[in-house]
Amino acid sequence: MTTLAHIPQLLVYGVISGSIISLGGIGVSLTYSILGFSNFAHGDFMALGAYIALGLFTLFTGLGIPSAPFGPLSFGFGFILAFILAIGLTALAVIIIDRLLFRQLRRSGPIILMMSSIGVALGLRNILQFFWSPQPHYYSQAIQPAVSVTALNIRIKPDQVFIILVAIVLVVLVHAFMRYTKMGKAMRAMADNATLAQVTGINTDRVIIWTWAIGAGLAATAGILAGIENKFITPELGWQMLLSIFAGVVLGGIGNPYGAILGGMVIGISEEVSTAFISTGYKPAVAFVIMIIMLLVKPTGLLGRKD
Amino acid sequence: MSLLTVEKVTSGYGDMEVLHDVSIEVKPQEIVTIIGPNGAGKSTLMKTIFGLLKPILGQIQFADHEITSLSPDRIVRLGMAYVPQVENVFPSLTVRENLEMGAFIRNDDFSDRISEMFELFPVLGRRGRQQVGKMSGGERQMVAMARALMLNPQLILLDEPSAALAPNLAEVIFERITAVNETGVAILIVEQNAKQSLSLSDRGYVLAGGRNRFAETGENLLANEEIGQLYLGG
Numbered sequence A: 001m002t003t004l005a006h007i008p009q010l011l012v013y014g015v016i017s018g019s020i021i022s023l024g025g026i027g028v029s030l031t032y033s034i035l036g037f038s039n040f041a042h043g044d045f046m047a048l049g050a051y052i053a054l055g056l057f058t059l060f061t062g063l064g065i066p067s068a069p070f071g072p073l074s075f076g077f078g079f080i081l082a083f084i085l086a087i088g089l090t091a092l093a094v095i096i097i098d099r100l101l102f103r104q105l106r107r108s109g110p111i112i113l114m115m116s117s118i119g120v121a122l123g124l125r126n127i128l129q130f131f132w133s134p135q136p137h138y139y140s141q142a143i144q145p146a147v148s149v150t151a152l153n154i155r156i157k158p159d160q161v162f163i164i165l166v167a168i169v170l171v172v173l174v175h176a177f178m179r180y181t182k183m184g185k186a187m188r189a190m191a192d193n194a195t196l197a198q199v200t201g202i203n204t205d206r207v208i209i210w211t212w213a214i215g216a217g218l219a220a221t222a223g224i225l226a227g228i229e230n231k232f233i234t235p236e237l238g239w240q241m242l243l244s245i246f247a248g249v250v251l252g253g254i255g256n257p258y259g260a261i262l263g264g265m266v267i268g269i270s271e272e273v274s275t276a277f278i279s280t281g282y283k284p285a286v287a288f289v290i291m292i293i294m295l296l297v298k299p300t301g302l303l304g305r306k307d
Numbered sequence B: 001m002s003l004l005t006v007e008k009v010t011s012g013y014g015d016m017e018v019l020h021d022v023s024i025e026v027k028p029q030e031i032v033t034i035i036g037p038n039g040a041g042k043s044t045l046m047k048t049i050f051g052l053l054k055p056i057l058g059q060i061q062f063a064d065h066e067i068t069s070l071s072p073d074r075i076v077r078l079g080m081a082y083v084p085q086v087e088n089v090f091p092s093l094t095v096r097e098n099l100e101m102g103a104f105i106r107n108d109d110f111s112d113r114i115s116e117m118f119e120l121f122p123v124l125g126r127r128g129r130q131q132v133g134k135m136s137g138g139e140r141q142m143v144a145m146a147r148a149l150m151l152n153p154q155l156i157l158l159d160e161p162s163a164a165l166a167p168n169l170a171e172v173i174f175e176r177i178t179a180v181n182e183t184g185v186a187i188l189i190v191e192q193n194a195k196q197s198l199s200l201s202d203r204g205y206v207l208a209g210g211r212n213r214f215a216e217t218g219e220n221l222l223a224n225e226e227i228g229q230l231y232l233g234g
Ligand SMILES: Nc1ncnc2c1ncn2[C@@H]1O[C@H](COP(=O)(O)OP(=O)(O)O)[C@@H](O)[C@H]1O
Pocket: B013, B016, B018, B036, B037, B038, B039, B040, B041, B042, B043, B044, B045
């Protein structure tokens, strides 16, 4: 009975964690469908974004840019500015990595690309450790009280509401971009058939740049939101979430960004709710088991294509 | 004056040569058909012309440009379009989105061109918002052709437009091809079973074993007994 009483609260944690996993998963899914490989550096793009935000925030605080918290939130103008700039800078950094590395290997096939992404993952993590050490860094040391919603039997912090709202807004923006803009349609076209896209005259190199920019921008957002939720960040932050992210992507149907959103949410919720029944230490195993079951039962995922 | 000239082209995949010394020509506003058995190298020729494969030897000219080693996205800008034999539409996009992709390099308003395509292929006009992956083979072929026509090309390459279609549908497709040609577009078709295609062609070529065998008017090819027996099913 006490276990079941916890479930509404665990659902809240699951939605928060699922929001972050989903934002990470969209990028993995886009890279897979448009560039044709599993990007193991995606988690480290998240960490990169989180540290760029930290660096900028520290800089802004030093420059005297106001950082008094907005209302009940734990952060203010300076942090939001750092947040937004970090999204852009992470996208830029990832585009540069593509120009220097992935573009040169584009013709070498998915295995080479995947392996080089593991190299990028390790390289980025080492750079972050070099500049910031492997120790945790804090976005905020303040303790934020949670608000009780008695009717639902849950407690939630204003920062957590912020995380969920940011995820919803970004998912809607990504949807609108993919659905209604010329570049979004070209991304879907290239995911369908890259050769035909080239034959049609679509500027496939520009599509690739946009794919990285969107994936990396969402990764940075996910990394920063994870930092807000946990209060601290470490260079391992993204790498540790990568299994959950991949599980979400596979569950939803690899190559389908909507599947990544749905799958990420299911993984986040399953991991949190599982702690009512089994030890917290098994969270990663929950994601792994769900992924394996999906691969055995329906490899194309919940929303995957038939072909 | 010739629009497309393929001169003694040798081409293939990696070290494997599929085409040997192939030469063909298309003049402005012509319909030209290349026939040949399965595996003759017809699709390979199309891919080589359109820059998806680099010729090992030989030259290709199009509309006064040397295009021998240009990439497909450059060739499309010169006024040539290509409809591959398979996977020639974007299945998860709607009909209208497929046509929009056909006009990707245009930055002006091309809604007039979409309307023209919907007039040329009325079936599509009624189903602009339908996802192409859910359409029939004949409808997909029309989407593919309309997509390729979006940039007002001078020449369009059609790789087996009637393959895998029921005879009555193939007839509809060929009738549409004639209509496209009447708007001034030259057409190069490759076909396996090509009676229908040859009968509406100005000229035809036979490709077998990766080499040119015959080059004739469409009528003469149809009338030729040897070709009839070898390539047109008697
Ligand atoms: N992608 C490919 N890689 C290697 N060989 C190929 C490829 N595509 C076709 N071939 C070979 O090239 C030859 C000609 O094929 P193709 O041009 O498709 O013939 P056709 O279109 O006339 O039926 C065949 O022997 C075929 O096996």
